Amino acid sequence: MDERVLLTRRHVLTGALGGLAGAVPLLLRSPWAAAQGAPPDWREAAPITSADQVLNVMDFEAIARSKLPPAHFGYIATGVDDDATVVRNHAAFADYQIRARRFFDVTKISLATRVFGAAWSSPVYVSAVSSQRAFNREGEVAVARAAASRSAHMMLSNVASMPLERVAEARGAPVWQQLYATDDWEVAKGVIRRAQAAGSTAIVLTVDSPGPRNNETLYRAKHNDSRDCSDCHDPQQRDSWKGRPLYEGLDLSRATQIAPLNVDAAYLDRLRDAVRGKLLIKGIVTGEDAAFAVEHGADGVIVSNHGGRNEETLRATIDCLAEVVAAAQKRVPVFLDGGIRRGTDVFKALALGAAGVGIGRPQAWGLAAFGQPGVEAVLDILNRELTDIMRHAGAASVDRIGPQHVLHDRGDHPQAARDRR
Numbered sequence: 001m002d003e004r005v006l007l008t009r010r011h012v013l014t015g016a017l018g019g020l021a022g023a024v025p026l027l028l029r030s031p032w033a034a035a036q037g038a039p040p041d042w043r044e045a046a047p048i049t050s051a052d053q054v055l056n057v058m059d060f061e062a063i064a065r066s067k068l069p070p071a072h073f074g075y076i077a078t079g080v081d082d083d084a085t086v087v088r089n090h091a092a093f094a095d096y097q098i099r100a101r102r103f104f105d106v107t108k109i110s111l112a113t114r115v116f117g118a119a120w121s122s123p124v125y126v127s128a129v130s131s132q133r134a135f136n137r138e139g140e141v142a143v144a145r146a147a148a149s150r151s152a153h154m155m156l157s158n159v160a161s162m163p164l165e166r167v168a169e170a171r172g173a174p175v176w177q178q179l180y181a182t183d184d185w186e187v188a189k190g191v192i193r194r195a196q197a198a199g200s201t202a203i204v205l206t207v208d209s210p211g212p213r214n215n216e217t218l219y220r221a222k223h224n225d226s227r228d229c230s231d232c233h234d235p236q237q238r239d240s241w242k243g244r245p246l247y248e249g250l251d252l253s254r255a256t257q258i259a260p261l262n263v264d265a266a267y268l269d270r271l272r273d274a275v276r277g278k279l280l281i282k283g284i285v286t287g288e289d290a291a292f293a294v295e296h297g298a299d300g301v302i303v304s305n306h307g308g309r310n311e312e313t314l315r316a317t318i319d320c321l322a323e324v325v326a327a328a329q330k331r332v333p334v335f336l337d338g339g340i341r342r343g344t345d346v347f348k349a350l351a352l353g354a355a356g357v358g359i360g361r362p363q364a365w366g367l368a369a370f371g372q373p374g375v376e377a378v379l380d381i382l383n384r385e386l387t388d389i390m391r392h393a394g395a396a397s398v399d400r401i402g403p404q405h406v407l408h409d410r411g412d413h414p415q416a417a418r419d420r421r
Contacts, residue, residue, distance in 0.1 A: 048063060050370065050373070051366070051369065051370040051373040051374045051376065051377035052373075052377060054369075054377055054381070056341075056342070056381060057341050057342065057362045057365070057378055057381055057382065058341055060362065060365035060366050060368075060369050060374065060377075060378060061361075061365045063365070063368075063369040063370075064076065064135070064364070064365040064366075064368035064369050065077075067368055067369060068134075068135065068368050069225055069227055070221045070222075070224045070225040071218070071221050071222045071225040071227075072134045072135065072368075073221060073368075074217055074218040074219075074220065074221020074222065074225075075131065075134060075218055075221075076135070076361055076364045076365070076368070077217055077218075077221070077361075078215040078216070078217035078218035078221070078309060079215070079217060079307075079308040079309055079312070080213050080214050080215060080216075080308065080309065080310060080311060080312040081214055081216060081312040082216075082312070083216075083217055083308065084308075084312060084314055085305060085308035085311065085312050085313055085314055085315070085316075086307065086308035086309075087308075088308070088314050088315070088316045088339075089305070089307065089308050089316045089317055089318075089338045089339030090316075090339035090340075090341050090345075091316070091339075092316030092318050092319050092339065093316075093318055093339060093341075093342075093344070093345045093348055095319075095408060095409040096318065096348045096352075096406050096407070096408055096409070097406065097407045097408075097409070098344065098347065098348065098351075098389060098392075098393060098405060098406060099393065099404070099405055099406065099407060100392045100393060100394075101392075101393055101394030101395075101405075102394065103394070104394030104395075104396065105396060106390070106391040106394060106395075106396050107396075108396060109387045109390050109391055109396055109397070110396065110397045110398070111123065111383060111386060111387065111390075111398060112397070112398070113355070113356070113398045113399070115153070115333060115355055115356055116201070116202075116278055116299070116300075116333070118201075120151075120152075120153055120356070121150070121151035121152070122150075122151075122152060122379075122383050122386070123346065123350060123354070123355070123356045123357055123398055124152060124340075124346055124356075124357055124358075124359065124379060124382050124383060124386070125147075125152055125153035125154065125155065125356055125357070125358050125359075126143055126146075126147050126152055126153070126154045126155065126358070126359060126363045126375070126379075127155050127304075127337045127358030127359060127360045127363075128155045128156060128157035128158070128160075128178035128204070128206075128282075128360075129143075129157055129360050129361075129363060129364050130157040130158075130159040130160060130161075131157075131159065131160075131161050132157075132160065132161055132162070132364065132367060133161035133162065134161070135364055135367045135368035136367045136368060136371050138162075138371060138372070139160070139161045139162045139367075140156060140157070140160045140161065140162040140167045141162050141166055141167055141170045142367060142371050142372040142375065143167075143363055143367060143372075143375050144167045144168075144170035144171040144175070145170050145171075145372050146363075146366075146372045146373075146375035146376045146379065147171055147375075147379075148170065148171050148172045148173070149372075149376055150376055150379045150380070150383075152379055153175075153176070153356070154167075154171055154175045154176070155175065155176040155177075155178055155204060155358065156175045156176070156177055156178060156200075157178050158177070158178045158179055158180040158191065158206075158244070158246055159180065159241050159244045159246070159258075160244065160245065160246065161244070161245070162245065163245040163246075163248075164177065164194065164195060164198050164200070164245065164246055165198050168198050168199055168200075174199045174200055174201040175200055176200060176201065176202040176203075176204050176278075176280070177191075177195035177198075177200040177202070177203055177204065177246075178204045178206055178282065179191060179192065179195075179203050179204060179205045179206065180206060180209070180241070180258045180259055181205065181259065181260050181271075182252075182255040182257065182258055182259070182260065183255060183256055183257050183259075183260045183261065183262075184252070184254045184255040185270070186250075186251065186254075187247070187250050187251070187252060187254075187255050188260075188271070188274070189274055190247075190249075190250040191246055191247070191250070192274055192275060194246065195246075196275075196276055196277065200277070201277050201278060202277055202278035202279070202280055202299070202300075203271075203275045203277065203278070203279055203280070204280045204281075204282050204302065205263075205271060205279070205280070205281050205282065206259070206282045206283055206306075207259075207263055207281055207282065207283040207284070208282070208283025208285075208304065208305060208306045208310050208311065209258065209259040209283070209306065209310055210259060210261055211257075211259075211261070213309065213310050213311075214312075215309065241258050242255070265292075265296055268281075268293065268296035268297060268298070269296055269297065271297075272296065272297030272298075278299040278300065279297060279298055279299050279300075280298065280299060280300040280301065280302055280335075281293040281298045281300075281301050281302065282301075282302040282304050283302070283304050283305070283306065284301045284302065284303055284304070284320075284324055285303060285304075285305055285313075285315060285317065285320040285324070286320065286323065286324070286327075287323040287324055287326060287327030288327070290323075290324040290327040290328050290334070291327040291328075294327075294328060294331050294332055298332060299332055300332045300333045300334070300335065300355075301324060301328060301332060301334055301335070302334075302335040302336070302337065302358070303317050303320050303321050303324050303334060303335065303336045303337075303338075303354070304317060304336070304337045304338055304358075305317055305320075305338055306338075307337070307338055307339075307360050307361060308338070316338070316339060317336055317337065317338035317339060318336070318338075318339065318345075318348065318349060318352070321334070321336055321349060321352045321353060321354060322352050322353065325352065325353030325354075333355035333356070334353055334354055334355060335354055335355055335356045335357070335358060336349045336354040336356075336357055336358070337357065337358030337359065337360055338360070340357055340358070340359050340362065340382070341362065342382070342385055343381075343382050343383070343384065343385025343386035343387070343388065343389055344385060344386075344389050345357075346382060346385075346386045347386055347389045347390065347393070347401065347405070348406055350398060350401045351401050351402060351403055351404075351405040351406045352403065352406065353403070359378065359382070362378045362382075363375050363378055365378070366378035393405050
């Protein structure tokens with residue numbers, strides 16, 4: 001891992017670059033200018049006042065930071081311990097090179113794909129992000145409207161701050177419902193029933209949240225936030241998730257934690273019986289667990305480490321993807337989230353076998369920066385960049401992207417590297 005990247009992230013998050021006034025312009029400067037040692041005012045970016053002026057997804061992070069209270073931004077930004085897995089999630093994409101190809105007809109590029117028989121306009125979807133009213137008053141409803149305007153698929157967090165029914169109405173199409181099953185099976189069944197009644201076509205069990213997490217960046221941000229937050233929530237309430245809309249009307253008296261600690265074969269079998277539609281398992285990072293999930297009824301698996309928020313493993317999701325795809329053996333689709341910041345990142349994930357690619361923090365940055373238009377701009381940028389790299393790679397459609405398009409930093413295909421081990 002490049003320590004310079006980690007240090008830059010720490011400085012930005014803690015304000016060590018000379019405060020907000022210094023941090024934001026630095027983030028908006030041309031990387032080429034910084035590399036050449038140009039003075040700070042060289043090609044300085046003009047103030048950004050609307051989403052359509054933002055050049056790339058990363059620039060939304062600085063804008064979000066400038067608009068949010070410290071604790072709210074800290075909630076988006078935080079990882080575990082040193083935030084090293086957060087950094088690695090994105091940095092690892094640079095270890096994969098794209099093989100540009102010529103002599104193909106790339107007059108027209110199509111991002112269209114099909115997932116579980118449904119037509120998607122793009123493989124990029126908005127993944128589950130909790131508590132989005134902390135970033136914008138309209139929260140998940142604004143994200144749903146953005147997804148609808150761009151025909152992007154959406155997964156809704158189990159601990160969303162807006163009711164599922166309102167979000168589904170704003171989306172105008174079914175959403176996938178993420179599931180935090182709690183340690184009470186009756187609560188899990190209640191959430192599943194409500195999601196299916198609202199038209200959710202898939203339940204997505206998250207399995208990467210088995211216990212407490214050391215979110216130091218969030219703790220520091222809270223310490224630096226001088227606001228009185230008691231009007232919005234009780235800072236001492238450890239079980240704040242119990243007040244989320246999706247749990248409304250359910251008996252939570254026996255639920256002591258948001259995620260069960262006994263997700264074994266029997267649990268997955270019972271869950272499979274309870275879910276009428278598609279069942280996906282989110283938080284898979286090894287081939288063994290992927291095979292296990294499929295053997296016990298999963299219709300799809302999502303390679304994810306919760307954006308580095310729950311575990312400090314230093315394994316980027318893109319580095320986990322190839323072995324999960326191999327273990328799935330084309331029996332079910334494999335999806336990926338974590339670290340996506342460029343259309344080239346999306347391309348690399350597709351080349352390594354992902355059927356779709358989710359975005360988490362980028363949608364939150366866009367939402368915090370400009371509301372619905374910010375989320376729309378994030379999707380537009382990623383899809384535009386994906387279109388551009390597909391043209392350079394000679395892949396006119398998503399189904400033509402494959403492992404032949406990427407090389408690992410050792411100079412070979414990831415499959416060849418696995419075979420050598």
